[in-house]
């Protein structure tokens with residue numbers, strides 16, 4: 302048996318136009334000059350929200366600020382990080398959450414939750430905003446050393462933290478989560494979680510635990526949540542998920558058994574669905590078109 306259903310399209314939050322230009326991170330002089338250069342662009346993050354315009358019109362796009370608008374962001378004095386170069390222009394993320402009202406003019410746009418509109422954003426733009434949001438979450442939430450509790454020093458243009466007390470180095474975290482479509486013949490397994498919108502059925506998912514391979518995480522999660530044994534596991538594609546700090550690793554998995562035993566703490570329901578049922582959903586809905594779950598489903602359905 303083969304489980305090869307290649308990815309038909311790229312996933313949301315991928316396709317960044319930025320060159321991360323990591324070699325600049327250790328060049329403090331270059332970073333200091335870039336930080337105040339009027340041509341430099343800033344992606345502001347305010348209380349986990351990203352600056353966009355066109356949201357009300359249903360055509361959102363991310364907004365980066367330069368020139369005088371950027372000066373107001375810098376004066377707020379929050380954490381920042383160098384993200385990379387966009388057509389040779391430096392791009393920084395900057396957090397302005399400590400301000401009661403975001404220090405941007407109303408005509409620049411409004412601060413919006415990226416997850417709510419990601420499917421509507423131009424490819425690449427969502428990736429830059431996700432990068433900025435993930436980095437700023439890390440910077441805001443990691444101020445003290447987890448080893449000795451000293452206040453951390455910022456390094457690598459905001460991309461690393463070091464402890465003056467014990468010397469520990471701290472780097473941004475990306476926690477792997479597996480998301481998998483279990484298939485058996487012409488059927489696939491979908492679950493309805495209490496966290497899902499009403500009647501939506503989607504793929505199972507869960508975090509990888511320490512000391513576990515990705516394949517083992519897929520098999521464990523499916524057994525725990527639905528009581529189905531899994532054989533072959535085949536990688537499909539991945540999707541950044543910096544909400545706050547994950548990456549979704551997508552798989553197709555071979556179901557070896559059929560009788561479902563639901564973990565009621567995780568799922569309200571789980572069922573096998575045929576391709577025909579999924580092509581014409583009656584009484585249930587599928588995950589959002591821009592989700593990796595939907596991509597896993599469609600690439601199997603169309604195989």
Ligand SMILES: [Zn+2]
Pocket residue numbers: 446447448449450451464465466467468469
């Ligand atoms: Zn320390």
